[in-house]
Amino acid sequence: MQQPTPRQQQVYDFIADYQQQKGYAPSLQEIAAHLKIHGNLGVMRHLQALEKKGLLHRTAGSSRGIVLCGQAQSLRLPVLGRVAAGNLSLAFEELEGYLCVDPSLVHGEKSFALRVKGDSMIEAQIAPGDLAIVRPQASADNGDIVVAMRNGEATLKRFFREKDHIRLQPANSRLMPILLYPADGEVQILGKVTAIVRTLA
Amino acid sequence: MQQPTPRQQQVYDFIADYQQQKGYAPSLQEIAAHLKIHGNLGVMRHLQALEKKGLLHRTAGSSRGIVLCGQAQSLRLPVLGRVAAGNLSLAFEELEGYLCVDPSLVHGEKSFALRVKGDSMIEAQIAPGDLAIVRPQASADNGDIVVAMRNGEATLKRFFREKDHIRLQPANSRLMPILLYPADGEVQILGKVTAIVRTLA
DNA sequence: GCTGATAGTTACTTTATAATAACTATCAGC
DNA sequence: GCTGATAGTTATTATAAAGTAACTATCAGC
Structure with a gap:
């Protein structure tokens, strides 16, 4: 399992927090808003990087289709x-x-x-x-x-x-x-x- | 907590299965497709009924914003x-x-x-x-x-x-x-x- | 027969969300 | 100086998904 960059870690942590608190994953724009990123392309690439590093799994085209690996979820x-x-x-x-x-x-x-x-x-x-x-x-x-x-x-x-x-x-x-x-x-x-x-x- | 009708139970069970298998909740149309309901209004009302009975919680306007109450973890x-x-x-x-x-x-x-x-x-x-x-x-x-x-x-x-x-x-x-x-x-x-x-x- | 809860359909609108295009900037390593 | 990885912006498009209107049908209970 590769290590994420600090920024990617922030993205991951926010998703984990959000998921924990709300019961479902955030949308790209919600992540963007929290990290003060304007537009969701930046977020998208963080997610792609995190997916490549095996830290989460995404379903293309599916809203909130983010599943974190190693969370209390399977x-x-x-x-x-x-x-x-x-x-x-x-x-x-x-x-x-x-x-x-x-x-x-x-x-x-x-x-x-x-x-x-x-x-x-x-x-x-x-x-x-x-x-x-x-x-x-x-x-x-x-x-x-x-x-x-x-x-x-x-x-x-x-x-x-x-x-x-x-x-x-x-x-x-x-x-x-x-x-x-x-x-x-x-x-x-x-x-x-x-x-x-x-x-x- | 009120008991759901058989049909509502089917809806609930499908959401539970889907959530377990995919890691996130289904959309209204996915529920509709599975239950062979044409259109999502029927589903919407099942969800409203289930919410009123305290079996799940929904976030209005949020896709896949369904959280089941009392699910087991792994x-x-x-x-x-x-x-x-x-x-x-x-x-x-x-x-x-x-x-x-x-x-x-x-x-x-x-x-x-x-x-x-x-x-x-x-x-x-x-x-x-x-x-x-x-x-x-x-x-x-x-x-x-x-x-x-x-x-x-x-x-x-x-x-x-x-x-x-x-x-x-x-x-x-x-x-x-x-x-x-x-x-x-x-x-x-x-x-x-x-x-x-x-x-x- | 009336009522209310449940269940379903078709057609439609609106919004939420994801995806893409076309850029710029920084930094590490060679 | 070049390259590749990382990080960000603005804008636009496509589609996924939620929500609404206007209906019909069944059934239980009074």
Whole structure:
């Protein structure tokens, strides 16, 4: 977690105070007024900086859509035993319950927690039984860990876009990578893993 | 406090769910959409009724200015960069911030989150940079993962009580176990790891 | 049958709020 | 002197969201 600049800290503190006192986050102009900033662009950039540093989370286009990380507040995600995918619509199967997590673990709308089944990512320190926090998205950046749907089974793999195909690389030396060519649509990316939560004992 | 009608209860429940999941309250139109009400006047009157019955509080003219009365909170743990231990009193050093977690990850009072430093537990799928949720306790059961203080450094080890000593076993084949005899008090158990939280990307 | 509380609809206006464009200023580090 | 990060201003636009008017419908209780 990066440290904010003093000015950014002021912004953060005001949001925390306001949230604590009123029960919801301030609008950009309210922040601007308090910090004696004329216009909200300055505020916007402070928020962008704070978000990049992982101190808060924002929902674009949503008024007062600011959630501070590490405050007495958390997001409630559904915990799924498995995922099934009919073309990008995630079916919530085997709903195990709900998990409250810090906003810093969640990056985006409609995230959910998926119970990890196999040991395909064991060498990336992801074990069966762990909960993977997943943000639904159809593609990813190189090196991201994604949830891939294959033969009706959801598995975790590392995502690499190469010359004319996509490589889904397990973190398990006993397993082979999957090469995915545009033609065969048998594999589908359901989302990106943004965090791991494991309960011991 | 008056009881809401069934329909009003639905409105209230949706707001509670939304608030929990997203971290802020829904807009009138979002409520309307969810309850399949066309237009937001209907919603407005439900909110007015709920407010009159003392179940929530609204700020006029403020978007998402809904605050529910009497909602439960989740647990907020301090995140420490390291721990130092003067006889069982944990000093909160290098406070990185706070992490909100589900009560299911925390087992006991005064738990905290510790940033994992080395790779002593790498084969137990605990990597450097992970956050270990720790419940302070001076002993443990066989097989538990504990935070042990040694030479001023906190490390994670697996705990085993054997004949006349305690064995602190790393999950890393390159590291040797530590044998701890009652006489030498050079190693101290600070607590037990109850959960692991990792942020990716 | 009347009344009042509850519940809903369509259409609209107003305001709150977020987002963008096009600038300037300061400061640290190379 | 150049660059990039930080910080700020004025202005404008787009959209999110709250609020209002004018209706209808159902149901419980008197």
